[in-house]
Structures are given as structure tokens and as C-alpha cells.
Amino acid sequence: MHPLLSEDAGKNMLLLGNEAIVRGALEAGCAVAAAYPGTPSSEIGNNLFFISQEKDSPIYFEFSTNEKVAMEVAAAAAAAGVRSLTCMKHVGMNVASDVLMTLAYVGVKGGMVIITADDPSMHSSQNEQDNRCYARFANLPMLEPTSPAEARDMTVAAFELSEALELPVMVRTTTRTSHVRGPVELKTLPEEVKRKGAFEKDPRRWVPVPAVARIRHKVLLEQIEKAKALSEASSFNILSGNGPLGIVASGVSACYVEDALMELGCADKVSFLRLGFPYPFPRKKIGAFLKDVEKVLVVEELEPFLEEEINLIARDLGIDVQVMGKATGHFSRMYEFDPFMVKRAIADAAGLELERPKRPDLSGIPTLPLRPPVLCKGCPHRETYNAVRDALKELDLEEKAVYPTDIGCYTLGLLPPIQMADYLLCMGSSVGTSAGFSISTDHKIISFIGDSTFFHSGISSLANAFHNRHEFCLVILDNSTTAMTGHQPNPGIEIRPPGYDKPRIPIEDVVRGLGITDIHKVNPYKKKDARSVFKDVLSRGGLSVVIAEAPCILYYRKFGGKK
Amino acid sequence: METKKILFTGVGGQGTLLASRLLGQAAMEAGIPVRVSEVHGMAQRGGVVESTVMLGGLKSPIISQAEADILVSFEPLEALRALGRCSAGSTIITNTVPIVPFTVDLGQAEYPDMDYWLDFMKNNFARVCALDADALAKEAGTTRAVNVVLLGTLISLGEIPVSRQMMEETIRQNVKPKFIDANLKALGLGFERAGC
Structure with missing residues (x-):
């Protein structure tokens, strides 16, 4: 039996972020999944594929010919009331975006989860686009895990959110959350999974000719308004510590912040807001946070997605707070971060001394031969x-x-x-x-x-x-x-x-x-x-x-x- | 709990990912908070493969310059390449058997004089353990067990809260039955004969 089908609830497994997403989908009773492979998302599809090949598998999975087709397969299943999932690397979302933008209008009945795996620093990609922008562009709720355990929890939560709002929900990972292993405590798998639904015809909903699309756009904006209330109340948006310096972060950046606060010994003197449900922005929560701090450091890889919104919130509420991030040169819009980079920025903002461990003089090391990836021998x-x-x-x-x-x-x-x-x-x-x-x-x-x-x-x-x-x-x-x-x-x-x-x-x-x-x-x-x-x-x-x-x-x- | 940042580095195909996964598994079984990060995809095609094991409650999956507590390198050139990640207080374990990159054959760069650089490591870092892990793996019955030899050496140093017994148990539960004996032997040889 595939290890991710383990019935051993309560057992800890050392799962990859991508495997944890698969386990989450199984625990949530997802019955249809489709994907085109792409690093760093590939292990999601690979595991779903092998699970779907098992005898009496609880899930249908296919490798579709591309991400657009995969999203269409999953969308229709969800329209018929069956829980579905599709996953892709960040650039795969471009291929599927034609589906995405209108799927947001017509929505879903069964929960539908869209996993986008971004690749800051382009470990295996041709660009490092920030797919959080797609959540805002399409007006879809988005969750961002920091660990495999959270990836599982958020996948399950995303199905519930999706059904509550009748909208597909995005879960955004990056290479450093997709390809990190951590303990995940298994929860029970559903005894029965809804494999078949029934599609209820309703051309005024499912066929977005202009007259229908005009109505559905309005519905989408109403739904995303409801989603705001959910992100305001979400337990994935966590506030800790208390002090004049505020930090806002999400995804793997939040991991770097946590370690930095521990190593700098200032976790209780800094107000730290970790946004696991960053879109739609919990504006009230962020506003209340901004009122309590003197300055705020925004720690996020790639685009200033949170930073720009925080600036807007501060302006709208007339809060006098210094916002530090990409606009101020504290962080770059390029490449992934590393722990020291974040620690240095926090020490700087908090006015703390930062001691770096002493390193021997390595200047004598000659230029070392590289090992660029190559076509295999005999390829x-x-x-x-x-x-x-x-x-x-x-x-x-x-x-x-x-x-x-x-x-x-x-x-x-x-x-x-x-x-x-x-x-x-x-x-x-x-x-x-x-x-x-x-x-x-x-x-x-x-x-x-x-x-x-x-x-x-x-x-x-x-x-x-x-x-x-x-x-x-x-x-x-x-x-x-x-x-x-x-x-x-x-x-x-x-x-x-x-x-x-x-x-x-x-x-x-x-x-x-x-x-x-x-x-x-x-x-x-x-x-x-x-x-x-x-x-x-x-x-x-x-x-x-x-x-x-x-x-x-x-x-x-x-x-x-x-x- | 004391934190430990352990960096594994090697060449694609040497089993670095399996080593970090086994260590992560053993730590989890022992109730030690652990995160493991892996390199997948394009970087694996004959390139440098890095992974990390973060023990004691660290949340970050990767290790910055000068911040590795322990470096475990499966190949000496890769140890040299990763030195920037270590500080003077770091422990370095390295296999001494070179895998010469094809760029050397193409004349793009020379393979460094590793006798010199191993001495440099010994003189400049807190603790250095250089061993012929290939020979020990062969003695254990499979050249593929270089990774487990090095895990044995890592555990023998007593710097991480994972015991030989825990790792043996993890190997028994996670390695294919026909390779268990050779891997247990490899672990033992790495543990006892590292010479450091």
C-alpha cells in the first residue's frame, strides 16, 4: 500500500511538503485530481499517480496534457460537487490562467484546491514570477504554508473554505516549502469519499456569456468580501510577541523570522504577524497591528505583495508607521532569502548587535571546477x-x-x-x-x-x-x-x-x-x-x-x- | 534544546538525500524537532546536491554562510566548495575520494590539490574528520553505502542527539530488506573506523 494511504491516525510521518499536500487532499476526501508535472510541484502529481494506481484507490488522478486541461478537469469535477485538486509549478499557472480567471466567476460546488509551487531563485525554472499576484488578479482566496504539517492542515482547510465560498482556493508554496521534510501527525482518512457527483444545469451560472458573466463578476466580488471576514478570523494568521518593532511575513520567510527572533533572543520584544491566510488581506487585523507598533519590517520573497498593501492600509487608516521592506532597500525583489539575510535586517531594525561566527580566511581557495547539470552519459x-x-x-x-x-x-x-x-x-x-x-x-x-x-x-x-x-x-x-x-x-x-x-x-x-x-x-x-x-x-x-x-x-x- | 544545523553536500547519485532523510527520520523517532530540506529537479542531473538537517526546533530549511554547525561532505572538492558555510567552530566530515567533474576534463578548471586543502581544513576548523568512505562502504558490502558510512561517522562524534542504536533502528525500518545488513555494517564501520 502507498505510505500516504496509511490508516495509522496519530502516527508521525516525515513528509515532504508536497507529500503533506497529498495527504491533506486524501484526508479531505478529494476524489479527482489532475496535473501536468513541473518542479517544484512534481512530487504531488507523482504520489497522486501511484496512489490512483492502487487497488480500490480513493482518488482518480491523471497526468493531463497541460495545466490548462488539468485545471478544466478539476473544475468540472468541482462543478459537479466532487472535491478536486490541481497542482502546477508557477509558470504552469500561466498556461492555466485562461481557465482560472473565468473559473473564479462561475465558481464551484465541491471544494476545489489549486496548488501553485513557486520557484524563487529559479532552481529549476525560466522565471521567478510571484503567483500570489494571481490570487489578487483572479480574486481567489490563498493560503501559504510554512511547514509540511501546515501544508497538510491548509490543504484540508482549503477544501472547506472552497465549499463555504463556492470558489476555488489557492495554496501557494515555494521550493523551500515544497521540498522540505518535517513531521506530520496523520489524521484519519474519510471512511467514504464522494467519487461521483451530479451536475445541476444552471446556464445563468455555468455559461458565462456576457449577460451571465456580468452577474457572476458581481457574485465573485461579494464572495471575496465574505472571504475577507474569514481571513480576519483565521487561525492561520498568528500574532506573537509585543513590542515597538513589528514584523509581517508569510511562507518560508516566516521561518527565517522565527529563527532570527530566537537567535537574537528578542521574540517577546517584537510584534510578529505571520500571515498563513494572506489573501484576501485581513485588513482590520493588519490595521490593528500597525496601530500598536512604531515601525514594521515586511519579510517576503519576490514581489512587495504584502508591503504595498500594508502601506495602503496605513495610509487609509491614517497610521503613522514606518514601513520597511523592498521599497526601503531592506530586501530585494529578486531571488530567495536565507536565514542570515533576514536576521541581519531584523537586528538592524531592532537596533541589536549581530555577531557573525568567525570564519577562517578562505581567500586562498582557487576557482573551483563547476559541476553544471549535463545530459546523462548515453542520453x-x-x-x-x-x-x-x-x-x-x-x-x-x-x-x-x-x-x-x-x-x-x-x-x-x-x-x-x-x-x-x-x-x-x-x-x-x-x-x-x-x-x-x-x-x-x-x-x-x-x-x-x-x-x-x-x-x-x-x-x-x-x-x-x-x-x-x-x-x-x-x-x-x-x-x-x-x-x-x-x-x-x-x-x-x-x-x-x-x-x-x-x-x-x-x-x-x-x-x-x-x-x-x-x-x-x-x-x-x-x-x-x-x-x-x-x-x-x-x-x-x-x-x-x-x-x-x-x-x-x-x-x-x-x-x-x-x- | 540545543539547535544543530547540519549541511550535507555531494554529487548527484551519491545518496546525500537518503542520508539526510534517514537522519531526519531517526531524529523524529527520538522526539527531536527536525526539518530536512532537499534539492530536486534540474540540480540533480550530475550536479552538486545539497541537503540540510535542522535539529532542535529550527524552522529555516536552509543554512546561510558561516552558520553550519556540521558539514558532511561526500566528496572532498564539495567540502572545499562548502567551506564558506562553516565557521571556525564548525565540525567537518568529508569523504576523501574525488569525483572529478567533467569541466576538469574540458580544461575549464583544475581539480584542487586536496592533500593541501585537507590540511588547511584541519588547521583552521574546530574538528575535521577525513576518511575514505568508499573503501569502508565496499568493505561493508556495497559501494552505495557511502552515505551510511558518513552517517556512522557523524553519530560517532557525539555532537547530535541521535545515537547509533536509534540510527540502526531507522535503517532496519526504512532500507530495503536485502540492503539492511550491508547498511548496518557500513554504519558500524563509519562509526568505529573514522579515525577522528
């Missing part, structure tokens, strides 16, 4: 890149080549010695940007996309490329899995996790179905053959697709031969 992507380069060399086209790339392991083709990744925006961008380069330059455009990314958002751009007569060669690196995020299945896979019996969609059929005829398959390990196919294709103009087929070697070791 088929290497061979594909080499075959393309060799073909271009033989055609004397290497100098002219531009390589739009995409998101996956193969983005590492950026690094020497390969260096065949020239332009990247987001999932699927290789195809659309190839179209743009092909019409605006005389370069030879060869772009790369993985199998999972192709299903995620490559297909509609390839239809566009064919229809609008764009000229480039798209190389689809089909390694039969979503490798970068930990080997999740996708519709094209030939090698399958045990028990995975969903129908396969061969990529070749999809491409052919779009009307493209210049289409080839190569085995990148057969170097000579691969090179000659590329040479042939690249010597022509027009739109061509080459599918380089060879399984990810790590994935093959796991599941190869178990078709």
Missing part, C-alpha cells in the same frame, strides 16, 4: 544533437543555423560542447518562435521539442506552422517519457509504468494528421542513418518534422521491457 538527445550538427556541417550550413529550443532535459543542449539551444520562452515555444524566425530572417531554423512538451503545447503551433507555410525543421525528441520532472507518462509513450493501460497516440500520426508530409523517423543511435536523414531534410526548404525516437536511458532501466 539519446546527445546523439540527435550530434547528428544534426554533422549534417549541417556537411551541408556547410552550420554558420547559418539558429536553434529555437524548448523545456526539458534537452534544454541542457545549451551548454558546451553541444551549444545548440538559442532561444527559449516557455513550454512549446520552440515551434511558434521557429515560425517567427523563419519569416523574419534568412537563417536555417532547426528547433527541438520533447515528446511530452509536444503534447503539452506543440501541436497547435505546428498546425499554425503548416497552415501559414512557415519553413523550418522541427526535431521531436521522443524519449517516451517526461524525463526532466521524474518520468511521468504522456499520451505518446511506448514504454509504460506497470499497470498503465491508457491508449497511445503516436506522434507520427498526429503530425501526419496536421497535413505535414515531409516527416521522418530516426534512431539517433544509428548515427550514419540519422545523419543522412537530417542531411536530406535540411538540404530542402519547407516545413519538415524529424522524430528522433529512443527511450530515456534512466526510464528504460526502470520500466523497459515491461510494456
Whole structure:
């Protein structure tokens, strides 16, 4: 049995933040979940996937083709009164945002929880956007845990909030709350889970044509007003200590504040407001807090989300309080924080001496060799890149080549010695940007996309490329899995996790179905053959697709031969 | 309760995450407040893998410059890279077996003279324990147990409130049955033969 299905209520488990979210969903009786993987959210989907494969599993889960689809699957389940969840990395929310903005209008019946896992410092991402802004943008309540135990508690609470307000509720984590382990005391799992609901038709609610949308926008604003009362009263917004210096923080920043106050020995002399339910802003609670302090330090990574609101509240209530944060240079809008950074700012604000432990002189250490991430030894992507380069060399086209790339392991083709990744925006961008380069330059455009990314958002751009007569060669690196995020299945896979019996969609059929005829398959390990196919294709103009087929070697070791 | 900030560092595939997880598990079973942080995703592909174990009620998942109480490095170059996280009062445990990065082969940088830098560590930090953890793991029956050898050494120093017995129990409960004996032996060798 999957460990997160443990019936041992009261037992402590050392869970990852992401695992704690899964346990919370199970304890809350969530019956439908859907996701597209993305670090730092991936372990939520991975665990839900394996749980859903169990006999008599209490939950349906699917890896959807992208975050938009996943959110739609979960939204409909919740509209039918079934508790549902979707999770994604921060940039995945951009893909799903078309759903999100209107889902907020129509709302839900069963509780629906949206997990967004942000990545300050971009450990595994192309940007560090702050998805708390989505809560405000869409007018949806948001919770922000600081620990795995809280991640579980807040997931459960989010389902309840969602049903009380008939709105989806966001739970926002960051890398340092998703990937931290801590003890979680298990609570009981529900004896019965509502797996099936019934959709009650009500076009005046569920079909937001303009006349309906106008009504629903009003309803949304009324609901978020009710949510305000709930955040004002929430036990997730915690006040501790008492003194002229105030601190407001949420998420992992609150952890740094707590440790700093302990290490500086000033926990009881500082007023600390920890906001676990930061949106909608508990304005009254924050206002009362501001009245009791002389100055306030706002500790939050990325955007000045709380800071700007605190400034507004102080102005609206005519409170004379000094607000310190990003605007005052105490903190940066870039990158994640670390404990010392926060401790130093607090010591500064509190007028305390800060002693740093003595460190030996390390100035003599030479420049150390780096260990940048690389494609694995024997990875088929290497061979594909080499075959393309060799073909271009033989055609004397290497100098002219531009390589739009995409998101996956193969983005590492950026690094020497390969260096065949020239332009990247987001999932699927290789195809659309190839179209743009092909019409605006005389370069030879060869772009790369993985199998999972192709299903995620490559297909509609390839239809566009064919229809609008764009000229480039798209190389689809089909390694039969979503490798970068930990080997999740996708519709094209030939090698399958045990028990995975969903129908396969061969990529070749999809491409052919779009009307493209210049289409080839190569085995990148057969170097000579691969090179000659590329040479042939690249010597022509027009739109061509080459599918380089060879399984990810790590994935093959796991599941190869178990078709 | 006294707090301890323990930094694990190594190269992807060496089992640093499992080591921090086992230590976290043992601490939890012993009723010690604990948080463990891990690196997942892109950083794991052959890169440096760092994890932390924070004992005694600390809430922060990561460790700032000069603030590690104990550094456990699975590879000597990585110990050197992580020295900035230590203070003069820190304890350093390091494996002495190098894993040469491919950037050295490409001529981008030289692998440092580790004999010199191990001496430097011994002369400048409170307590330094350098051992051939690969050899001890091999002796225990599996080269994959380097992580558990180093856990044995960490526990032998008596600086953290986790005993050898607790860790043995954790290994019995969390390691696949066929690897339990080798891991228990690896723990014992790391504990007894660290030479520090």
C-alpha cells in the first residue's frame, strides 16, 4: 500500500511538503485530481499517480496534457460537487490562467484546491514570477504554508473554505516549502469519499456569456468580501510577541523570522504577524497591528505583495508607521532569502548587535571546477544533437543555423560542447518562435521539442506552422517519457509504468494528421542513418518534422521491457 | 534544546538525500524537532546536491554562510566548495575520494590539490574528520553505502542527539530488506573506523 494511504491516525510521518499536500487532499476526501508535472510541484502529481494506481484507490488522478486541461478537469469535477485538486509549478499557472480567471466567476460546488509551487531563485525554472499576484488578479482566496504539517492542515482547510465560498482556493508554496521534510501527525482518512457527483444545469451560472458573466463578476466580488471576514478570523494568521518593532511575513520567510527572533533572543520584544491566510488581506487585523507598533519590517520573497498593501492600509487608516521592506532597500525583489539575510535586517531594525561566527580566511581557495547539470552519459538527445550538427556541417550550413529550443532535459543542449539551444520562452515555444524566425530572417531554423512538451503545447503551433507555410525543421525528441520532472507518462509513450493501460497516440500520426508530409523517423543511435536523414531534410526548404525516437536511458532501466 | 544545523553536500547519485532523510527520520523517532530540506529537479542531473538537517526546533530549511554547525561532505572538492558555510567552530566530515567533474576534463578548471586543502581544513576548523568512505562502504558490502558510512561517522562524534542504536533502528525500518545488513555494517564501520 502507498505510505500516504496509511490508516495509522496519530502516527508521525516525515513528509515532504508536497507529500503533506497529498495527504491533506486524501484526508479531505478529494476524489479527482489532475496535473501536468513541473518542479517544484512534481512530487504531488507523482504520489497522486501511484496512489490512483492502487487497488480500490480513493482518488482518480491523471497526468493531463497541460495545466490548462488539468485545471478544466478539476473544475468540472468541482462543478459537479466532487472535491478536486490541481497542482502546477508557477509558470504552469500561466498556461492555466485562461481557465482560472473565468473559473473564479462561475465558481464551484465541491471544494476545489489549486496548488501553485513557486520557484524563487529559479532552481529549476525560466522565471521567478510571484503567483500570489494571481490570487489578487483572479480574486481567489490563498493560503501559504510554512511547514509540511501546515501544508497538510491548509490543504484540508482549503477544501472547506472552497465549499463555504463556492470558489476555488489557492495554496501557494515555494521550493523551500515544497521540498522540505518535517513531521506530520496523520489524521484519519474519510471512511467514504464522494467519487461521483451530479451536475445541476444552471446556464445563468455555468455559461458565462456576457449577460451571465456580468452577474457572476458581481457574485465573485461579494464572495471575496465574505472571504475577507474569514481571513480576519483565521487561525492561520498568528500574532506573537509585543513590542515597538513589528514584523509581517508569510511562507518560508516566516521561518527565517522565527529563527532570527530566537537567535537574537528578542521574540517577546517584537510584534510578529505571520500571515498563513494572506489573501484576501485581513485588513482590520493588519490595521490593528500597525496601530500598536512604531515601525514594521515586511519579510517576503519576490514581489512587495504584502508591503504595498500594508502601506495602503496605513495610509487609509491614517497610521503613522514606518514601513520597511523592498521599497526601503531592506530586501530585494529578486531571488530567495536565507536565514542570515533576514536576521541581519531584523537586528538592524531592532537596533541589536549581530555577531557573525568567525570564519577562517578562505581567500586562498582557487576557482573551483563547476559541476553544471549535463545530459546523462548515453542520453539519446546527445546523439540527435550530434547528428544534426554533422549534417549541417556537411551541408556547410552550420554558420547559418539558429536553434529555437524548448523545456526539458534537452534544454541542457545549451551548454558546451553541444551549444545548440538559442532561444527559449516557455513550454512549446520552440515551434511558434521557429515560425517567427523563419519569416523574419534568412537563417536555417532547426528547433527541438520533447515528446511530452509536444503534447503539452506543440501541436497547435505546428498546425499554425503548416497552415501559414512557415519553413523550418522541427526535431521531436521522443524519449517516451517526461524525463526532466521524474518520468511521468504522456499520451505518446511506448514504454509504460506497470499497470498503465491508457491508449497511445503516436506522434507520427498526429503530425501526419496536421497535413505535414515531409516527416521522418530516426534512431539517433544509428548515427550514419540519422545523419543522412537530417542531411536530406535540411538540404530542402519547407516545413519538415524529424522524430528522433529512443527511450530515456534512466526510464528504460526502470520500466523497459515491461510494456 | 540545543539547535544543530547540519549541511550535507555531494554529487548527484551519491545518496546525500537518503542520508539526510534517514537522519531526519531517526531524529523524529527520538522526539527531536527536525526539518530536512532537499534539492530536486534540474540540480540533480550530475550536479552538486545539497541537503540540510535542522535539529532542535529550527524552522529555516536552509543554512546561510558561516552558520553550519556540521558539514558532511561526500566528496572532498564539495567540502572545499562548502567551506564558506562553516565557521571556525564548525565540525567537518568529508569523504576523501574525488569525483572529478567533467569541466576538469574540458580544461575549464583544475581539480584542487586536496592533500593541501585537507590540511588547511584541519588547521583552521574546530574538528575535521577525513576518511575514505568508499573503501569502508565496499568493505561493508556495497559501494552505495557511502552515505551510511558518513552517517556512522557523524553519530560517532557525539555532537547530535541521535545515537547509533536509534540510527540502526531507522535503517532496519526504512532500507530495503536485502540492503539492511550491508547498511548496518557500513554504519558500524563509519562509526568505529573514522579515525577522528
